[in-house]
Amino acid sequence: MSQTASPAPEPWVYLASQSPRRHDLLTQWGVRCEPLLPDPDEDAEALEAVRPAEAPAHYVQRVTRHKLDAAVARLQRRGLPPGPVLCADTTVALGRDILGKPASKADAQRMLQRLAGRSHQVLTAVAVGHKGQVWQALSRSQVTFGEWSSADIRRYVETGEPMGKAGAYGIQGLAGLWVQRxxxxxxxxxxxxxxETAQVLRAAGLRLL
Structure with missing residues (x-):
């Protein structure tokens, strides 16, 4: 009598990120996400502080690793079942200048005025921790904006989309209208x-499509 193989278990991770975009992407890739967000008394913003003369690639990888370490400690502190923990961080770099999340609308306008009509780097580091091991990867991309008028930038900032995003824009939103390549x-x-995410998840033992 032939036996039917049991289906492979659904891959899942603890996602230590508040980003709805990361959650949505993982879901599209067939990975179930369990949120593992910071406690109210955790100073998550302090982890993103830039050190003097720090290179953008070193910065984004260091921040991601610190976020992962904090998330793994959080998992253990809460007594949750063990499982893979995924963290990621994105930064925008204009040369060696790191453009993080804007502190205000005026800050967002200043960032976008610097990026308008120029090319810049977007670096995203991803890390997974599981069973005492860590796997990391880094993605480097280049984005070129066409010219933005000051009025266009002001209107874009007023939509609220730039807030909470590295470099003060989201390529999947209205900012895509100014992305030349x-x-x-x-x-x-x-x-x-x-x-890169598939690489680290597979290395951690998750079976993806």
Whole structure:
């Protein structure tokens, strides 16, 4: 009598990120996400502080690893069942200048005025921790904006879309109307690179399609 093989278990991770884009991308890729967000008394913003003369690639990988370490400690502190923990961080770099999340609308306008009509780098680091091991990867992409008028930038900032986003824009939103070209990973620019994420998840033992 032939036996039917049992289906492979659904891959899942603890997602230590508040980004709805990362959650949506993982869901599209067939990975179930369990949120593992910071406690109210955790100073998550402090982890994103830039050190003097720090290179953008080093910065984004360091921040991601610190976020992962904090998330793994959070998992253990809460007594949750063990499982793979995924963290990611994205930064925008104009040369060696790191453009993080804007602190205000005026800050967002200043950032976008610097990026208008120029090319810049988007770096996204991803890390997975599981069973005492860590796997990491880095995605590098280049984005070129066409010219933005000051009025266009003001109207875009007033939509609220730039707030909470590295470099003060989201490529998947209205800012895409000014993107002349990209080189690299579109999902990496969104905040979670498909290829690199699949690499670290498979290394951690998850079976993906």
């Amino acid at each position: 990209i080189s690299g990973s579109y999902t990496g620019i969104m905040g979670l690179p498909a290829f």
